[in-house]
Amino acid sequence: MTWWYWLLLGLLLSGAEMMTPGGxxxxxxxxxxxxxxxxxxxxxxPGESAQWLLFSGIAIASLLLFRGPLLARMNAxxxxxxxxxxxxxxVAIPVETLAAGAFGKVELRGTAWxxxxxxxxxxxxxxRSKVTGMDGLTLLIAGE
Numbered sequence: 220m221t222w223w224y225w226l227l228l229g230l231l232l233s234g235a236e237m238m239t240p241g242g243x244x245x246x247x248x249x250x251x252x253x254x255x256x257x258x259x260x261x262x263x264x265p266g267e268s269a270q271w272l273l274f275s276g277i278a279i280a281s282l283l284l285f286r287g288p289l290l291a292r293m294n295a296x297x298x299x300x301x302x303x304x305x306x307x308x309x310v311a312i313p314v315e316t317l318a319a320g321a322f323g324k325v326e327l328r329g330t331a332w333x334x335x336x337x338x339x340x341x342x343x344x345x346x347r348s349k350v351t352g353m354d355g356l357t358l359l360i361a362g363e
Contacts (some may be wrong), residue, residue, distance in 0.1 A: 225274075226252070313326075325358060348361060
């Protein structure tokens with residue numbers, strides 16, 4: 220094969236990797252084709268069979284050596300936060316008086332939330348209360 224066939228094949232395979240949701244398989248074959256194209260342009264590897272053998276070796280070796288670290292680096296950017304949206308333990312302020320077991324509105328993080336007083340005593344308007352749990356989007360609160 221002429222050298223520019225290898226470069227064209229490398230570009231097509233690299234482009235195919237960008238179009239697929241795969242896990243970096245085709246990319247290494249595209250890079251191997253680009254390397255073989257450069258080597259063929261320099262006329263360092265005579266014969267088509269030697270070029271195909273070199274292409275296969277580079278593709279498989281780079282796949283085995285570099286795919287794992289590349290995936291680890293890509294997945295490391297996904298930061299895992301421990302239950303960031305849990306509001307249990309935070310302080311909520313009732314905007315109206317809530318009897319024991321009653322539903323009403325509270326303010327938490329600058330937003331009004333639906334809440335239920337799960338404590339044995341009523342909560343007065345403006346009294347600090349602690350979030351003890353959540354039931355969907357309803358906060359379960361009790362007096363501090």
